[in-house]
Amino acid sequence: MGLDVTSLSDRRAVNRWERASVGDVLERLTWSYPDQEAVIGWAGAFAHPEHERLTYLEADRLVAQVANGLLARGLQRGDRVLMFCENSVEAYLTKLGIARAGLVCVPVNPTLAPDVVGHLIDKTRPAFAVVDAELWPRAEEPFDEHGLAPGITIPIGGGAVEGSATFAEFVRGVPDGEPDVEIHGDDIWQILFTSGTTSLPKGAMISHHSSYYAAYSFALTLTRGIRLECDLKLAAFLPIIYHVADQIFTFPAFLSGGALVIGRKPDPRAIAEAVTREAITAVWSGSPAMANALADVLADDRLRYDPRSLKVLVYGWAALPPGTLTTFKRLCGDDFVAVEIFGQTEAISCHRFWPDKWGETYRRTAPERNYVGVPNPTLASAVVDDTGADLRDQPGIAGEAVYRSPSITAGYYGDEEATEHAFRGGWFHSGDSCTYDDRGLRVMVDRYKDIVKSGGENVSSLRVEAVLHQHPGVFKAAVVGLPHERWGEAVTAVVIAGTEHPVSEDEIIAFCRERLAGFETPKRVLFVDEFPETVGGKVLKYKLRQHYRDAYARRDAAGT
Incomplete structure (x- = not known):
């Protein structure tokens, strides 16, 4: 039983009753709220009708059955299970089942190119795989080329892939008792791949302890404004299967004794419907653009949507326009709280910035400057x-x-090389550039690799983008540095134009020149129909730099 009552150091929890395991997050609640709904699937986010609404007891039994089913297939502690899935109740419970079995989940972003998927298969050497039926056409080529066959199909958009079982078939008749496995809190339960915005994705190793700390730190934020912590009803419509959002926008629901509503895709109308029907109290909107879209939907039809239950909205990547915050407070009530987070796959515990706490700073600087506030209490953070x-x-x-x-x-x-580079001097180096203000608040400048070095000056692409997005004719913008004979790198705006206000390159440059320093003003504006993006909406700027690297050379050759 591993009863050690002598050692006071170098101990590791080996007993079931004291371990920290992500796979146990539901089981803990079966002793307090067994019949309370724990997981709710929104339309399109569940494969089997019986899994649309699950209590803690029902969901935990399914997690145990997944774990026992995987172990019965011969998988052993530390084996990797690759998932090629979008959001669904079944995919989410499969992740927890993988953790309960002492295995390692390897969720892969299904929008990645086939050669990148193949690279990740080779790197992680999975012993088992789970796919969504509707995604199988995208997965089939890299799976076949690298000798991987799915064992479970989540039958959304189709039936089981040949040779595999549907989720319901896989768990049918499998015992729902406790798997006999050894798990330590420092064991790695998930390999989460970074967005790959600057290079091939890197596999961040996430431990059980890491997930618990991140989740508890966010439970404090997500339960603001509600009377009891167990009243938390958290909506997750952005990716939670292959994105670090699973750490902070799913587990806190259970660690608070609340409920999780899973949506298939980030659709603002579906989120508005869910807020109304399920009395959602907290939402992760992702970008301010999605927050704007949600606010617009809620405001456009006051009779259809009732957002008064909504107390917390979390956003990231850029400052929230003050007008959007005003709209939410008008619709949801004065106790509504918005909070910006700043983190990454490798370090998601995050900084936090509350516009209500630093109101004068927020009103004076947003959206041009992206204040990200202070680190949460579990995170030591410096700018060096x-x-x-x-x-x-x-x-x-x-x-x-x-x-x-x-x-x-x-x-x-x-x-090992990337790990040694990131962990040096006793710190994890994020690759994000920030400044302090005179009170110690952090301000996001840019990703280091996205800073434009133009004519001896460093230009924050985020600052220029914030100005571009204020122009009524700009729907979306990304700023990159492109090779230039005179400037070294030329500040270049890549723009998706809006449909209501026709706009020209000269007009946009003049607009920026009135609001930015000369060295920050774009030298060119390139119009496109769409951006290469991650699923979270981050622009893959390295692809823009590759595609347009000769833009100024071509322009000079043409004499323009």
Whole structure:
């Protein structure tokens, strides 16, 4: 039984009653709220009708059956299970079942190119795979080429892939008792791949302890405004299967004793319907653009939608326009709270910025400057220069955000060089550029690799994008540095134009020149119909830089 009552150091929890395992998050609640709904699938986010609404007891039994079913297939502790799935109740419970079995989940973004998927299969060498039926045509080529066959199909958009079982078939008749496995809190339960916005995705190794710390830190934020913590009803319509959002926008629902509503895709109308029907109290909107879209939907039809239950909205990546916050408060009530988070796959415990807490700063700077506030209490964070010196006493000077926390990655799977580079000087180096203001609040500048070095000046692409998005003729914009004989890199705006206000390159440049320094003003505006993006809506700027790398050389050759 591993009863050690002598050692006071170098101990590891080996007993079922004291371990930290992500696979246990539902089981813990079966002893307090067994008949309370724990997981609710929105339309399109469940494959089998009996899984649309599950109590803690029902959901936990399915998790145990997944775990026992995988172990019965011969999988052993530490084996990898690859998932090629979008959001669904069944996919989510499969993740928890993988963790309960002492295995390692390898969720893969299904929008990745086939050669990248093949690379990730080779890197992780999975012993088992789970796919969505509707995604199988995209997965079939890399799976076949790399000798991987699905064992479970989530039958959304089709039936079982040949040779596999549907989720319901896989768990049918499988015992729902406790699997006999050893799990430690520091074991890796998930390899989450980074967005790959600057290079091939890297596999962040996530431990059970890391997930618990991240989830508990967010439970504190997500339960603001409700009377009891167990009243939390959390909506997750953005990706939670292959995105780090699973750590902070699913587990807190259970650690609070609340409920999780899973949506298939980030559709603002579906979110508005769910807020109304399910009395959602907290929503992760992702980008401010999605928050804007949700606010517009709610405001456009006051008779259809009732958002008064909504207390917390979390957004990220950019500052929320003050007008959007005003709309939410008008619709939801004065106790509605918006909070911006700033983190990454490797370190999701995050900074937080509350517009209500720093109202004057927010009203004065948003959306041009992206204040990201302060680190949460589980995260030690500094902004340092190239020598590792803290820049707190030099407000306004850009440096790199570095972290220490139990809720950061344990390293990059199979990549010692990248891990050594990231973890140096006793800190995890994020690759994000930030500054302090004169009160110690952090301001996001840019990803280091996205800073444009033009004519000896460093230009924040995020700052220029914030200005571009204020133009009524700009629907979406991304700013990159492109090779230029004179400037080294030329600040270049890539723009998707809006449909209601025709706009020209000269007009946009003039608009920016009135609001930005000369060295920050775009030298060119390139119009496109769409951007290469991650599923979370981040623009893959390295692809833009590759595609348009000769833009100025071509222009000079043409004499323009």
